[in-house]
Amino acid sequence: MKIVKTISEVRAAVKAWRAEGLSVGLVPTMGFLHEGHKSLIDRAVKENDRVVVSDFVNPTQFGPTEDLASYPRDLERDATLCENAGAALLFNPEPSEMYAEDACTFVDMSGLTGELCGKSRPIHFRGVCTVVSKLFHIVAPDRAYFGQKDAQQLSVIRRMVRDLNFDIEIIGCPIVREADGLAKSSRNTYLNAEERKAALVLSQAVKLGQKLAADGEASADAITTAMKELIEKEPLARIDYVKAVDAVSVEPVSKMQPPVLVAMAVYIGKTRLIDNFIYEG
């Protein structure tokens, strides 16, 4: 596996593969890879001749008070994981390689981003859409892989690809969890032992919501209220949102008319964690 820092090196590698008629998969990440990322790379390796993993903590998707500076990084460990998983190329650019000083173009959307994380993180999805568009243009993959854990991001990327006619297949992959249920996240590393225990309320709330929906509860409000009550019992937890939305339009719903995305963001101490499930009916 090659590790490259420049756009021109990525393009040269992909062009050589294309000349051989090989297919290319892309797994965009912010690094500090865990088994969730590994599941994306594994799937990409199965479905494509060559896989590019991008490893870039994208500054434009962090708000001014967010954790850009402290976001965990470990390129060496990331490289080992990617190599073992069978990736062909790891793209780890500096911010200056990705953004010219006078860069002023952005990709954004007027829908899908008003609720959930888009509400709490107003410039987040503009940053995500912009950097993912750039990566799509740099790598020009056949397929790109995103985790269902960032459910709103997945909906936003699917919409962006449809609206802007990217000729790329978007593949969403299931949430990977720790043995006790906590969704894998690079941000779990922020948690101390006590917070790590408290963080279980997120997956417990997911399970509760799933059970209520499966048992036939038709009111989205009843489900999210029950989930909130469970989370509020945990003293270290502070709810940002627990909300049911249409899984495609990301608009709030009152009935559990599938597909419904039930998503939450919860602070455990200072760490903001997310989790969700999709009710398919």
Add this chain to the structure above:
Amino acid sequence: MKIVKTISEVRAAVKAWRAEGLSVGLVPTMGFLHEGHKSLIDRAVKENDRVVVSDFVNPTQFGPTEDLASYPRDLERDATLCENAGAALLFNPEPSEMYAEDACTFVDMSGLTGELCGKSRPIHFRGVCTVVSKLFHIVAPDRAYFGQKDAQQLSVIRRMVRDLNFDIEIIGCPIVREADGLAKSSRNTYLNAEERKAALVLSQAVKLGQKLAADGEASADAITTAMKELIEKEPLARIDYVKAVDAVSVEPVSKMQPPVLVAMAVYIGKTRLIDNFIYEG
């Protein structure tokens, strides 16, 4: 030459050419083609194995009070011109093929669009960037051709391509003029005989500005003031703007430090016409 209405037909044609190793040029137009467009197609035919001309009056770049409904259309004449010029494919989609009803993604920029036409037409460049991004994704050309007549558009497209890492070469082509100097434009068809004569003030102002700059006038303000005075002598003319800006950043300049774009938009009766020159020093 084939005329197609759907994105999938364009993709199929381009993929077949790519499989043969052929290069592809794109000339994006809003139709009602004139010799200005023809000069773009001619150059594209020279530099590429196959040329796609898109012929689409893009609704998202027109403001609510602008001339979307009355914008001139003549597909049959356009097709003849494209075929004679050697284009391989004419892409003439319906608006519904280009924009889903719930489309909400856009490409925009925070710089380059605050002056000139961007000031007079606030949503214009968002519409241009969005539709050009879509066409770039649909056609995936090696090169795309734009006229220097829409000088700010050309600067905006160049910046977008750089910022979003489109792997496409942007080629700007000189303004084509009528024998008496009027810049060719689809909108010239709006002019009655009297207005057609009055419209000559635009190219006369360009010539005056060029001469002053060539003679060493270093003040941008002196040049644009002289141009305005000339235009104001024409009773049918109403100035929208006459302005000198940096040709790359599209920021106002006070000195004629090259490259300077001196651009104007002038209403002749109800018809808004544009013209410009670039002072290269």
